[in-house]
Amino acid sequence: MAISHTSGIGRTTKSSVGIDRLRIDFDSSLRRWFGRNIGLWHSKRQYFFDEEKAINLEMYINVSKLIQSDLEFESYRFNWWCEDQKDFFIKKPNYKSEGEITARLQGHQLIRDCAYLSNSSGISNIRQVDEHELIFESNYDDWHVLEHTRLIDQDKFRSRTIYSWFNDKLKIVENHHEIRVNKNPN
Known part of the structure; x- marks a missing residue:
């Protein structure tokens, strides 16, 4: 959907007025989606590692602007955090x-100061499926990560499915069912 292109981290090349207008529409749509995620979430997770049995884990995630x-x-x-x-x-x-990750939304990319499985900074390319779902694709330290995140039932719930490859071999599959603990203050 995004037609603008980057010429390095943090720089977007503007081409024509029409294309730039599409980028602005896409940017505001992404900003709205991220705004809908602000708040505290209770995350019920299931991890699948290679051939191991599934592991269940509960965590909390707080998203703030x-x-x-x-x-x-x-x-x-x-x-x-995990209690x-x-x-x-x-x-x-x-x-x-x-832990904590700080990230900047820039065009159709999320630029992170570090990654969940690494302290390396990284860029996630974003594709918007519809007004409720985004797909993030990231590469860092021999990891390739594909994450689908969908807001459900007027943003009361969030569903996340994450696939992580290490050196081109699928190593981790995660399913997260997240319940909003407190409402978005906006």
């Missing part, structure tokens, strides 16, 4: 029981 001086971009903070099930994080040390 950061106030900034540059109105061209919007930035968000994603905090997560129980610490043995999961002992068995899977690549996962963090709590």
